[in-house]
Amino acid sequence: MVTPVKAQAKQETAVTMVEALRQALDEEMARDERVFILGEDVGVYGGAFKVTEGLLEKYGEERVIDTPISESAIVGAACGAALMGMRPVAEFQFMDFISCAFDIIINYAAKARYRNNLSVPIVLRGPCGGNVHGGPFHSQNPEAYFLNVPGLKIVEPSTASDAKGLLKAAIRDEDPVIFLEHKYLYRLPRVKEVLPADDYLVPIGKAAVRREGKHLSIITYGAMVYTALDAAEKLAQDGIEAEVVDLRTLLPLDEETLLNSVAKTNKVILLHEATRTGGPAGELAARIAEKAFEYLDGPIVRVTAPDTPVPYSPPLEEEFLPQVSDVEQAARELVKY
Amino acid sequence: MVTPVKAQAKQETAVTMVEALRQALDEEMARDERVFILGEDVGVYGGAFKVTEGLLEKYGEERVIDTPISESAIVGAACGAALMGMRPVAEFQFMDFISCAFDIIINYAAKARYRNNLSVPIVLRGPCGGNVHGGPFHSQNPEAYFLNVPGLKIVEPSTASDAKGLLKAAIRDEDPVIFLEHKYLYRLPRVKEVLPADDYLVPIGKAAVRREGKHLSIITYGAMVYTALDAAEKLAQDGIEAEVVDLRTLLPLDEETLLNSVAKTNKVILLHEATRTGGPAGELAARIAEKAFEYLDGPIVRVTAPDTPVPYSPPLEEEFLPQVSDVEQAARELVKY
């Protein structure tokens, strides 16, 4: 179901996305002494979701730094250290708190190279997304806030192997990378995967076709990849073959894969968990309507969360989150168009 | 050239956008004692661009409040005062600094009604945009950062009469409104206008068709309205009739006017000064490609600033800003499609 990473040797057991991320950090810290971690409770506690567990013990207090509750200082310190040649990886306890550092991310980190020819190779990572009853402040998908900021890269893996390979690539990247980890996938059994045994990277800026199809394309990323795949499975029972594209990187977009899929299927559903208006589907729609217009045989359909904060109560959150049935229904209508 | 506001009596002389905004504040403060102003240097100095000039003298220190350099405190204080029934109007010295209050805007102001049934009727206003050689930090167009935030409204007037009528409407609105004033228009002679003499509002959420046309629609807002109009004028010389739609409100969008124009002309250019990727044109493209697909006779074309920070030097800034010739050229190509 998941496109396998091309690599011979495999690890012994399937691991969760959390473990894949931890391996990425561990390997990069072992490989490159300039890499260090900072954030709230990343040290002794190993991070709120235990992504950094064991790293303090292995690399010491100078490389796994517990910080005050100061998101701007965390990002600012990461920027400053990066200027000096370090490779900081900053954790947000929840990605909702990235808003507290919005200014310094978009004004310092994103613009330093352009303005002053300075490299700011930082990774800003942490858990995003809903489906764990976190309520309005522990469930947000902040990607769209940053999509209009040239100089940034934005990544969101959907598989364990991508999580590892992309995080390693992000750490080695010369530019600031916002790395979104969907917390619903952190320990989801179906995400567990046997990883390649050797050092590998998944390139930033490359999408993956998770399922081939010819009747329509479902373009998505993050946890919604599974929603799309499940919908595709159901649609297949009725002979509707949906292609599922996992963007993996939102900035810069893999326009080629996106447009190729549209050129092939001629119909497209843009699916995301972020809310509708002003969400990432806008940019995708604009690219498609501008550059693949002649291939389109139907409207570009968005399936997204509605324009509300993320509610807490299970029936509300379920209503809020795009469901397999929503995608399925949209697809059935679209193929009829 | 500008759709006249329907009103009989007129003021005596044409005024700038700055003066129109000042009048709006003055009238609302006179009308409603709950209205007050806060921000950096808004009192004695009358604001960096003199929008609040004379108001301290007229309304006193309790209603025109000079604050510390603390954008989060300014917005937070506005929110708190609004909860208590006040109608705060907060000024950002430059809209670039709204980023420093991003968190409290999107997490407190935008969500208070949804979460807690609280009204937060605040206006967050200030100068945005380029073309005055302000460089990367005094020229930004921040609208896209907020487009994915349900609960907010976003307004950007292009004319003096709209500036006044929309600001008055924003102050009377029950929800938080981000009010973007393009500083290039503040004192631009062509924006000077004789305003209606009586109290009037321009409704939030309604676009204006600035010029009727049938061959294509140019959808835009803010300073780019003039770029669009100038391009339309040139195109007209060759018999190409471009319709120019001034959105005025970006959130919530006036979908009806937008789609009607597309249905009429079947071809559309989305024009904005904000940078391209992740910019507001994305949402517009998505709406059109979803809801007016069958009317489209050509790709949806974006004319925007490129994906870079705003550079300082005149030739760079000129290159950065969409020019009349860019729109003209895009239009000529599009009509040929």
Next chain:
Amino acid sequence: MAKLTKQQYLELYYYLKLTRLLEERLVNLYRQNKVIGGLYRSLGQEATAVGSAYALEEGDILSPLIRDLGALLVRGIKPREVLCQYMARVDGPTKGKDLNVHFSDLSRGVIGPISMLGDMICVMSGVALAAKLQKRELVVLTYIGDGATSTGTFHEGMNFAAVHNLPLVVIAQNNQYAYSTPNSKQMRIKDLADRAKAYGIPAQIIDGNDVLAVYEATRKAVARARRGQGPVLIEVKTFRMKGHAEHDNQAYVPKELLAEWHKKDPLDRYEKELKVKRLATEADLQQITERIEAELEADLEFALNSPFPDKSVTYENVYATAS
């Protein structure tokens, strides 16, 4: 020290005990997966919330943090509201839209916080600003954790309140940890009271496990603020006796520290004090506890019977008027 009536002394006991017993109910519900979000205990620090909130008058306004359940109870919030809120039921004050203490009721002078620590200092400064502009004599009380004093919004809000001389009293709850982070990794000062020096406002350090001391210090600060003399910061020294939330066994906290602070339990201490001062007999306290148990039983039943909200609630109230 202000003179309290016997009834008031007992009322303080009632709120302390109610806080503790209500939280115990919440823990049970959490274990049954009925409290769906995280559960953040105030065990061992109930006196800071109860004592401070008890110093407010009607019309005053309070904004709690997650560990200030007791302050809400003092303000008149009922256990059934809290239970429904934690269990995401439709009869909770947010109809299930938000969680834990994230709810507001202006009529009872309660403004709920958001998760972003520090932001409420800015918002409550604004509430206090409005009170000043409206010439209302009300006072605003809010809370900040040791860890949260590191946020930029704490700084901006405190400085704003100070320079505008606003009627704001801030209880700085020094429970010595922010999640797993001890104060030694959070700041280079020992006392949160030192933070106040940057704002030119008075600060006091109080034993946070002494409910009467907290009450008295807050009462004075509130009176001062009401007189128009501006903000006060009160540092209450206490200890977080449970993990950050129920999922956290706080293995990182030295056992000795916990043992030491266990002896200082604010409820035990207040019980003893009441008895020693002959303000209450064992029977009085027993009676209060029984009253609480009965109340909680009824409220729990109510809450368990409250349904989840209808999915249509998802779309309600994003804007004042639906668009």
Next chain:
Amino acid sequence: MAKLTKQQYLELYYYLKLTRLLEERLVNLYRQNKVIGGLYRSLGQEATAVGSAYALEEGDILSPLIRDLGALLVRGIKPREVLCQYMARVDGPTKGKDLNVHFSDLSRGVIGPISMLGDMICVMSGVALAAKLQKRELVVLTYIGDGATSTGTFHEGMNFAAVHNLPLVVIAQNNQYAYSTPNSKQMRIKDLADRAKAYGIPAQIIDGNDVLAVYEATRKAVARARRGQGPVLIEVKTFRMKGHAEHDNQAYVPKELLAEWHKKDPLDRYEKELKVKRLATEADLQQITERIEAELEADLEFALNSPFPDKSVTYENVYATAS
């Protein structure tokens, strides 16, 4: 007081005078619309930037604010670079992409600021953190205005530097106004030094118009930081003798205050001191001034002949590799 050589005393004079004369050139260019963005003078407060930067050693790193042109000159930035930068010419250090002191040169230990006040305290804390992690003995020097101490990022950065014991020296420039806002509307304290108490770091108050005092205080703070004893905040009391920028006639500043501070001009004062202490003769100073004038003349010509950047520069360097 560290002993300076005669040459060093004269060098300090050179930088003070260079700052002033270069700014005067910039004013002329501004009036001719050749400086295109705003122009922010340091008139009357040149000693704070020059004296402090002069205390650094090679390999140390400095980040200035808009009024710290003098600090850049001390670090070896040439007037022609500054002139090109202000005039948005291609030979400026940012090729016209950014304005005024917003440029960096790591080889000369200069990191340019961004406009968002306070942010650089966080960034420079990170530079200091890297120095510590890399076991390099360098010290980081940066500046903050009275007004900018109200920002959340100032607070977060200072607290971060303090708790991590970083080699950061912060010059808090108390020029008594932030744009039109006097300190009385900015904070409830008289001395910026009080801000340091919240971070548990030492602070000092220095006469900012005494270049030697500023130098000496910074030197000690830098030495302390280099020894691994953590950050220091130095408040330098001075006055902004011109408006916020050239467009601002600062009508809001009482005339008497300006007159009073005019008498304390740091350049006049240092000239007198040099003469009284017989460290320099009128002729020495005259010679320095002439040297500066010649230098500026040549650099001005260079800058005026420098073209604007080609429009292709607009697209350069958004990412490390063009995509």
